[in-house]
Amino acid sequence: MNPAELRKILHQNGLKVTPQRLAVLQALAQLRIHPAVEKIIEYVRTDNPAIAVGTVYHVLDVFTEKNICHKVLTDKGVVRYDFYTDKHHHLYCAESDRIEDYYDQELDRIIENYFSKKQIPDFRIEDIRLQITGRFGSSSGGQNT
Numbered sequence: 001m002n003p004a005e006l007r008k009i010l011h012q013n014g015l016k017v018t019p020q021r022l023a024v025l026q027a028l029a030q031l032r033i034h035p036a037v038e039k040i041i042e043y044v045r046t047d048n049p050a051i052a053v054g055t056v057y058h059v060l061d062v063f064t065e066k067n068i069c070h071k072v073l074t075d076k077g078v079v080r081y082d083f084y085t086d087k088h089h090h091l092y093c094a095e096s097d098r099i100e101d102y103y104d105q106e107l108d109r110i111i112e113n114y115f116s117k118k119q120i121p122d123f124r125i126e127d128i129r130l131q132i133t134g135r136f137g138s139s140s141g142g143q144n145t
Contacts, residue, residue: 013067015062015066019048020048020056020059021062027044028069031043034081034082036080037079040056040060041053060081070082070085074094075094075133076094076097078097082099084101088103089101089102089131090102093136098136100136102130107130
């Protein structure tokens with residue numbers, strides 16, 4: 001994404017454009033591997049070596065609040081970030097820690113129909129995202145963070 005597109009995302013979400021926010025947003029847009037915060041910090045520090053770790057965490061918290069990105073939790077309890085907030089699910093390989101987006105409109109309809117018939121007392125469903133855990137055929141045990 002170019003800088004103008006990144007600025008537009010910040011403006012649309014009522015956020016002030018700062019170098020730190022732009023740097024973290026650029027990292028999220030470029031790192032398409034559902035990065036952990038450490039990978040985001042490493043990426044951001046290539047052009048912004050003085051950025052504080054706490055600043056990156058704070059920016060990610062704000063982005064999550066504003067629905068600019070989502071948190072994805074691995075089976076090992078590691079928080080990863082997903083910049084693509086369109087409706088999709090995740091395939092998670094516990095062996096390699098790899099996460100891939102999974103799109104399936106039929107699955108979405110099945111889930112929506114199921115929960116439209118169920119009445120969960122005192123609860124309103126706003127979103128449903130599945131994380132399907134398994135093993136990719138080509139998993140070699142390497143880390144993909």
